[in-house]
Amino acid sequence: MKIGCPKEIKPQEFRVGLTPHAAHEAVAHGHEVLIETGAGVGAGFSDADYTAAGAKIASSAEEVFAAAEMVVKVKEPQAVERKRLREGQLLFTYLHLAPDPEQTKDLLASGVTAIAYETVTDRIGGLPLLAPMSEVAGKLAPQVGAWTLQKANGGRGVLMGGVPGVGPAKVVVIGGGVVGTHAARVAAGMGADVTVLDRSLPRLRYLDDVFGRDFKTSYASAGNTAELVAAADMVIGAVLIPGAAAPKLVTRAQLKTMKPGAAIVDVAIDQGGCFETSRATTHQDPIYEVDGIMHYCVANMPGAVARTSTIALGNATMPFMLALADKGWRKACEEDPHLLAGLNTHAGHLTYDAVGKALGLKVMAPAQALKV
Incomplete structure (x- = not known):
């Protein structure tokens, strides 16, 4: 051929x-x-x-x-x-x-x-050709989110790991799959206070068993998600429905409840994004602001590495x-x-x-x- x-x-x-x-x-x-x-x-x-x-x-x-x-x-x-x-x-x-x-x-x-x-799928229900890029994007998400949080980029000016006497950034990861797990691991490794949200109790149990000391887990009910998003310095969208458009899990109205200068990183933007205010951006011009909230929505994040x-x-x-x-x-x-x-x-x-x-x-x- x-x-x-x-x-x-x-x-x-x-x-x-x-x-x-x-x-x-x-x-x-x-x-x-x-x-x-x-x-x-x-x-x-x-x-x-x-x-x-x-x-x-x-x-x-x-x-x-x-x-x-x-x-x-x-x-x-x-x-x-x-x-x-x-x-x-x-x-x-x-x-x-x-x-x-x-x-x-x-x-x-x-x-x-x-x-x-x-x-493309595999015998255990995974997505073997998506997984490598999900791993890369997940590990990149806290890195680019931390950059977005810097004041010079319009962010809150919060350091991920804090310093003695000053608390760390609060990071919420919506979705506990491949992207979310890698994002949570890296964000926790940077010293942030991390919570992973998911609707699968078996997945939450797995994350808690394996990473319990590194980050917290919580059930992704609408009310719980809204409360945690409002308190967050950074929200990472990591939800995937194979082949389908990503569900909109954070509305524009909810942006008004968030801290001014908070950062949103939408890793699901290839599938339309999981925030109502998401639109695809490029590495050349990666972030934009809506209602005081900074959005990082680069559609080919792994291309950076x-x-x-x-x-x-x-x-x-x-x-x-x-x-x-x-x-x-x-x-x-x-x-x-x-x-x-x-x-x-x-x-x-x-x-x-x-x-x-x-x-x-x-x-x-x-x-x-x-x-x-």
Whole structure:
């Protein structure tokens, strides 16, 4: 199979869809790999690294899209990239379609077969291709939140760990999954007073058993959430419903109850955000203020640590990428229902139920799509 990897063009996105090691594996499996020149530079990989791995270097994105049977990326295809997709082509990347009707419309119009990293599952109900970036984003969230809290950035001017005689920042993490757990660990490691909210009692018990001395846990009822958010210096949104739009857990009215200059970090912004006042920002212009509350809503947070993120993502995606290339997408998905769960569009049909519900579109069952 001809596997193509273009350079990411989303603002301040420095990751790359294929590492040289992944390219080497694909070539060893008998596939042809085409990398756009400079695609790996932001993650610390040169064109020479890819040629040493057996890949070929393309002079442009147009060349990659035109030649590739499978396009491997990191972020959702941008408008100009979507125009280059075609029916019969396979796209393997993050998509986050639920809050993005324009992208969904374009993918359906192109006829491309699109498998989304974020909806591929595993045997224990996890999301193995989302988890590495969730870990990165979770660890970054307190770091960028602490920066947002600095007075020069419009924040309250509160130090995460405090100093002798002055208490630490109060941090509330909404969601106790992968993002929330890593965010809580790092925030607690910075010396903050951390509380994790979740609606799953088994998850709260697990967090309490493993991290009980590091941070507190609490049930995420609406009333309890409102009280803790009002008292917080920083609130980290870490709620995920696989493939679906994120629920809005903090309303604009609640901002008036918060401390002036408090910081919100919305890690769920890729799925539309879990705060009513959230809107996607970039690393170039990451924060904005609403009603005195500072919002950090960068939609590709892991791109800030591109080398770590690229290698971590590549480790996770490589086995699936090779299965798709070795067997073809139909056979690979027939043999692996967890990979089939990643199918979001095929030949003009939407194939992921949560996206259909979010956007009011008709959905074809993935198993049926295998026959189209």
